[in-house]
Amino acid sequence: MQKLFFLDLRKKHRESFLKMFERLIEVSGGLKIVDKDAIIAVKTHFGEDGNLNYVSPLYVRRVVNLIKTSGGRPFLTDTTTLYSGRRFKGDTHIELAKEHGFDFAPIVIGDGIYGNEYVEMNGAKIARVFKNVDTIFCISHFKGHLLTGFGGALKNLGMGCASKGGKLYLHSRSCPYVEKEKCNFCLKCFDYCAYNAIEKEKKTVQINHNKCSGCAGCMSICPQRAIRFSWSAASDEVQKGIADYSANLIKNKKIFYLNFLINITPDCDCLTTSEPPICPDVGILAGFDPVAIDRASYDMVKNDIDKLRPDIDSQVQLYYGEKFGAGECNYEIKSI
Secondary structure, X not given: OEEEEEEEOOOOOOXXXXXXXXXXXXXXXXXXXXXXXXXXXXXXXXXXXOOOOOOOHHHHHHHHHHHHHOXXXXXXXXXXXXXXXXXXXXXXXXXXXXXXXXXXXXXXEOOXXXXXXXXXXXXXXXXXXXXXXXXXXXXXXXXXXXXXXXEOHHHHHHOOOEOHHHHHHHHHOOOOEEOOOOOOOOOHHHHHOOOOOEEEEOOEEEEOOOOOOOXXXXXXXXXXXXXXXXXXXXXXXXXXXXXXXXXXXXXXOEEEEEEEEOOOOOOOOOOOOOOOOXXXXXXXXXXOOHHHHHHHXXXXXXXXXXXXXXXXXXXXXXXXXXXXXXXXXXXXXXXX
């Protein structure tokens, strides 16, 4: 039975909510995992360009300040995306993060400028920055999701900490391909590929899938965005993969989780537009188990989540999260 702590937004509070948020972190024991001079990764989502629903930097700044006060050395981190946009590459991702107000701590894009810097953990392609980071504060915006039903701590870990190649595997289970009509034969991908998987044809290139490692770095290298992939994985496959990646990432690490049930939108913060919330704000959950905190978050807004996409069983990620050893579904909640 995992203990979770809850700050309820549905009640009227006389005290400053930000001060109560700080007390939530302290009471739940989050700061106990901070060692003096330890490098602490604060994993969050900086929001896509045009999106307003990501966790406010006001909250993230409070987390960073509390870590510093406890003697830790925090940095903010996220990874590159598979889809086009400013988060597609590391340098523009950092620019966007700063524009969205995340300019109060160092920012490290975990899988590098091109999304190809990763380590393999039991086959999972995890962003390299997490290899030598032992302590993580995982700040997640709980919301609906087109493919997984909902996204919370497990998705923030399993998908959000995967390299570009890891995301490719989770979404596609296949290698990239070249849209030959877009290729201008610049050969930047040919020169880049360390696996010699890019092969020349007449005025274009092709990818040899027998040689391709699936790192997906060529997608970032191509100036024409001619290297694409198929969004072919089914919801159950994606959720199972997310749970597997999460379980591999958290081994031998100290991780504290914060789920924000605020601005609970139908889709993820990767959209370039903001959507109306599907229900009123609920509050903030804190704890040390990603499966339990996602289970509790889902239980609090189950009807609203299930109405979004009745054809998706969003609990698949919870089932596999527990099966793979990422956590357990049983929980108890203590309100502050």
